[in-house]
Amino acid sequence: MSTFDETKADFEEEDDEFIENLQIKVDPGQSFMRLDKYLSHHLKNISRNRIQNAIDSESVKVNGASVKSSYKVKPLDDILLSLVKSGKIPKEVIPQDLPLNIVYEDDDVLLVNKAQEMVVHPGHGNPSGTLVNALVYHFGHLPSARDGEIRPGLVHRIDKGTSGLLVIAKNEFALQFLARQFADHTTERTYYALIWGEPKEPKGTINAHIGRGFKDRRVSDVFPDGEHGKEAITHYEVLKTMRYVSLIKCNLETGRTHQIRAHMKYLGHPLFNDAAYGGDRILRGEIFSKYKQFVENCFSLMPRQALHAKSLGFIHPTTRQWMQFDSELPADFQAVLDKWEHYLQYK
Known part of the structure; x- marks a missing residue:
């Protein structure tokens, strides 16, 4: 857990x-x-x-x-x-020779498949070992935001504990062009998530504002009446149900902090093993010793929220052609899905 x-x-x-x-x-x-x-x-x-x-x-x-x-x-x-915008990253970032899983690269863009344990940029508690540290080492001339801030090529981010695809801009024009697409919500972003339970509707849209929590500033709260936070829209579809959990895909229309995690908790279906949003305990199923041990084994296999940025689509800055990328589920995510499938065969 x-x-x-x-x-x-x-x-x-x-x-x-x-x-x-x-x-x-x-x-x-x-x-x-x-x-x-x-x-x-x-x-x-x-x-x-x-x-x-x-x-x-x-x-x-x-x-x-x-x-x-x-x-x-x-x-x-x-x-x-x-x-x-200017970034909030310290002006001095230590270059580190960290491995990068590069999916695609040309003169304008770089696409990486971020490992689940890697934080995107340095911050409180994470001064090194981040994607930005690796980018500074491997690509010394990526564009940064103004005022000397170092945010090499970043136009979007995904959480620590979430794996998947990120696009990096390799020059100033690409940075501006891609950032504009994300701000205008014209990119395509699909995530796969394993959630507790099964939503009443097999597909739907969650349209509810998201903002920093009032009681806990480390998480995002949902404000369905729109009185606080910013507009947040998530489209979801159930891909597979496995008795007590479901595999879903989510398409983001907006990109708020912890959007899928907060929206799914609001819907009553937190992400599997998402400690910040209550998914790191048994929320569905009977509490008996073998089942409890089974779930704890799954938590051990994937000690993070079950969320993966699976696909990403955008218009290329220079060619103006649509580019679409897809990624495989990481090993820990796939292992947990296989384990649930195996569990169902004996129920």
Whole structure:
């Protein structure tokens, strides 16, 4: 059985909102000027390169429409500039020669299959051994956020304890282009999860706000009335039922911190062995010694939440073609599924 250590737990932000929006109302007396020149003149703390990448990736809109650098800004134009946010990672990250499972790589993007025990970025309790430490070592020139923050190529994250696919941007333009897709919720993300019990409906949508917990800041709470938190939408489908547990797939429309974990607990079906959300104890089935031992053996096989980022789809920054990737379930996840299948044969 996994444990939720209150002193060492790291609430790793997973929100896909790596974009900040800047709004500009052009002065009534402004003379006609090229858009790139206008923005560089008025936003002196933002480099011309970042502004150009934002324009090229259609992250700058004038009066609601994407425009080119050559667009002539005129009086009273409404300009919306969407830029990748600064990170919260320490400015100095120790490069570490850690193994990376690279699924795909070209000049613009890098796709990795993150191991379940690896944290994505350094933070409280995790100063080293993270994906970022490995990226800094293996790829010395990945783009970072502004102000010297080191967040090499990251446009989204997945929790420690969750395995699966992550896309990394290898240059500034790709960073801006991919971050925009995640912010606009136009990527495709499918997760596989093992949950306690069987949902009443074989497929459905959970549309309920998610935010940091009021009583426990290390977890996410669900606010169904929308009075707190941010909009969070999860589409789920039951793939297989195994008496007391079910294998489901979830497609994320948004990417809030711990979204699937919080939403499934809210639905009454916590993820198997998810210590933070109450899934690390027997929640379905009769309590007798052999069954209890069986479940504890499963917990030992997979000492983490049963969640895997199985597939990922996005538009390539340069080719503008849709790219779709899929991954196999990791060995510990598959072993637990096999164990439940075997258990059913003798019930």
